[in-house]
Amino acid sequence: MDNRPPLWPEPGFSRVPYDVYKSAEIYEAERQRVFMGSTWSYLCLDCEIANPGDYRATYIGDVPVVVARDMDGSLGGFENRCAHRGALICPKEGGNGARISCVYHGWTYDLKGNLTAVPFQRGIAGKGGMPEDFRREDWARRALRVESFRGLVFGTFAPDAPPLEAYLGPAIAKHIARVMRKPVKVLGYNSQILPNNWKMYICNVRDPYHASLLHLFFTTFRLNRLSAEGGILIDESGGHHVSYSKAATDRPSADYDAEKMRARQDGFALADPSMIEGKDEFGDGITLQILSVFPCFVLQQIQNCLCTRQVVPRGKDETELLWTYFGFEDDDEAMVLHRVKQANLVGPGGYVSMEDGAVGSFVRRGISGSGEDRELLEMGGRDWRSQDTRATESPLRGFWKVYRERLGL
Amino acid sequence: MIEAELQFVVERLEARYAAAIDDDRLEEWPDFFTEPCRYQIITRENHDKKLPVGIFFANSRGMLIDRVRSLRDANIYEAQHYRHILSPTLVLAHHGDAVETQTNYQVIRITAEGATALFSSGRYLDHILVNGTTPLFAEKLVVCDSRRIDTLLAIPL
Numbered sequence: 001m002d003n004r005p006p007l008w009p010e011p012g013f014s015r016v017p018y019d020v021y022k023s024a025e026i027y028e029a030e031r032q033r034v035f036m037g038s039t040w041s042y043l044c045l046d047c048e049i050a051n052p053g054d055y056r057a058t059y060i061g062d063v064p065v066v067v068a069r070d071m072d073g074s075l076g077g078f079e080n081r082c083a084h085r086g087a088l089i090c091p092k093e094g095g096n097g098a099r100i101s102c103v104y105h106g107w108t109y110d111l112k113g114n115l116t117a118v119p120f121q122r123g124i125a126g127k128g129g130m131p132e133d134f135r136r137e138d139w140a141r142r143a144l145r146v147e148s149f150r151g152l153v154f155g156t157f158a159p160d161a162p163p164l165e166a167y168l169g170p171a172i173a174k175h176i177a178r179v180m181r182k183p184v185k186v187l188g189y190n191s192q193i194l195p196n197n198w199k200m201y202i203c204n205v206r207d208p209y210h211a212s213l214l215h216l217f218f219t220t221f222r223l224n225r226l227s228a229e230g231g232i233l234i235d236e237s238g239g240h241h242v243s244y245s246k247a248a249t250d251r252p253s254a255d256y257d258a259e260k261m262r263a264r265q266d267g268f269a270l271a272d273p274s275m276i277e278g279k280d281e282f283g284d285g286i287t288l289q290i291l292s293v294f295p296c297f298v299l300q301q302i303q304n305c306l307c308t309r310q311v312v313p314r315g316k317d318e319t320e321l322l323w324t325y326f327g328f329e330d331d332d333e334a335m336v337l338h339r340v341k342q343a344n345l346v347g348p349g350g351y352v353s354m355e356d357g358a359v360g361s362f363v364r365r366g367i368s369g370s371g372e373d374r375e376l377l378e379m380g381g382r383d384w385r386s387q388d389t390r391a392t393e394s395p396l397r398g399f400w401k402v403y404r405e406r407l408g409l
Numbered sequence: 410m411i412e413a414e415l416q417f418v419v420e421r422l423e424a425r426y427a428a429a430i431d432d433d434r435l436e437e438w439p440d441f442f443t444e445p446c447r448y449q450i451i452t453r454e455n456h457d458k459k460l461p462v463g464i465f466f467a468n469s470r471g472m473l474i475d476r477v478r479s480l481r482d483a484n485i486y487e488a489q490h491y492r493h494i495l496s497p498t499l500v501l502a503h504h505g506d507a508v509e510t511q512t513n514y515q516v517i518r519i520t521a522e523g524a525t526a527l528f529s530s531g532r533y534l535d536h537i538l539v540n541g542t543t544p545l546f547a548e549k550l551v552v553c554d555s556r557r558i559d560t561l562l563a564i565p566l
Contacts, residue, residue, distance in 0.1 A: 195560055
């Protein structure tokens with residue numbers, strides 16, 4: 001009998017016990033119930049496995065998986081662990097071919113994870129080999145369901161997960177489609193090791209309250225348009241969200257010029273503002289859209305800087321943040337250069353993102369010895385629904401609602 | 410310029426560049442570059458794949474000045490400083506006043522808490538102009554060996 005007090009005694013989702021970030025037991029439970037449960041995890045961009053036979057090594061939670069486009073064009077995937085001795089079947093970034101062989105003893109799989117060949121299965125000259133009752137078909141790797149939506153490839157271990165588009169829901173699907181509106185190409189990768197639990201990063205992404213308080217680049221250089229309108233949209237489950245804002249386009253430009261003038265006089269204008277000269281390529285005036293899909297995916301548009309962020313837990317106290325920067329296939333040279341410049345805003349050294357690395361570390365160190373203490377997430381009330389203000393923490397409460405349900409906490 | 414003198418000139422430039430960063434004289438950092446210039450921090454992975462996005466990019470002194478002002482006045486990060494360890498500079502090519510060099514670096518990062526750790530290793534692929542009184546970087550490409558950055562990269566490499 002387990003007589004310990006419950007980890008999360010209070011109802012609701014506005015008081016979060018710090019133990020959810022610190023418990024090794026919770027970390028194990030998350031792997032089963034969140035990542036390997038009926039959720040969809042982002043795996044890669046469609047264009048990274050564009051051709052039949054293309055495959056890539058990636059992760060669902062911290063579980064290594066291979067995602068592949070089979071020779072017939074269908075998407076699939078499987079756990080990246082050899083049936084024999086547990087080695088990574090694909091220890092590289094990826095490759096192309098109808099079969100993948102484990103380097104250790106050459107056990108070979110097709111792109112659906114079926115074991116197709118075992119070297120010396122019948123032994124050598126009648127000696128050795130596998131037992132008579134060994135059947136390769138019993139040892140297929142755990143398969144993923146893989147689906148793509150608008151150029152984004154997701155996978156799930158759960159046979160009972162809803163179809164991807166149903167999981168995303170119409171509102172989130174619409175905001176994904178808004179950004180992923182034509183074929184994309186990768187412009188670069190970065191990896192950032194965050195010294196904190198994965199949920200701290202995810203909750204930071206979903207926290208619209210901190211943006212103008214912690215990330216001071218835009219305010220310092222007077223790049224904020226104060227009348228910027230925006231909103232928070234949370235899907236029906238509570239697990240996904242979109243936060244967006246528009247630099248007001250309807251304001252008389254004289255106001256804006258006056259603002260720029262003040263910045264120049266105060267000595268707080270950028271010496272080279274070419275980086276932030278946004279081009280309204282989506283035609284709707286939205287200059288910032290941060291979208292998250294439960295559990296670990298973020299799609300970001302900050303002006304013309306477009307990224308996917310894949311959040312990979314690396315133990316309970318460490319997280320790897322994988323940034324994939326992309327543009328559109330039809331970008332000309334000038335547009336690519338513009339995106340390269342705007343990439344300065346985000347990533348491990350980004351003007352409006354480097355603080356996110358710092359605060360995770362501050363929180364992890366701050367909650368040492370926190371006992372039964374808990375986070376207080378009550379900006380904008382205790383509900384988790386969409387709100388038309390960004391002075392709210394409702395997307396965090398939506399996350400914790402779904403999290404509690406899945407963990408059974 | 411004779412070869413020995415050239416070697417001395419480019420190595421002294423690299424040493425002065427690293428010292429300015431390590432001594433927190435970041436305001437002097439843009440002065441090591443021509444106008445226009447090109448400075449980029451990029452991982453070996455992206456560099457090898459010819460992918461254009463790195464960790465930081467500038468093609469004007471103004472963008473370098475903005476980086477320093479943002480670090481000073483806008484960005485929030487734990488106090489830290491660097492210690493650069495540079496290899497001897499290898500002159501790869503030399504055409505008139507333009508010199509192409511490679512210098513390997515290690516940057517040790519020391520945080521306010523006291524942790525001393527290897528933060529980045531890699532190579533500087535530089536285009537140096539030696540025609541004026543002071544040699545300047547027309548281009549400095551910082552190619553980091555690892556694809557991973559620990560926590561954040563604030564101060565330039």
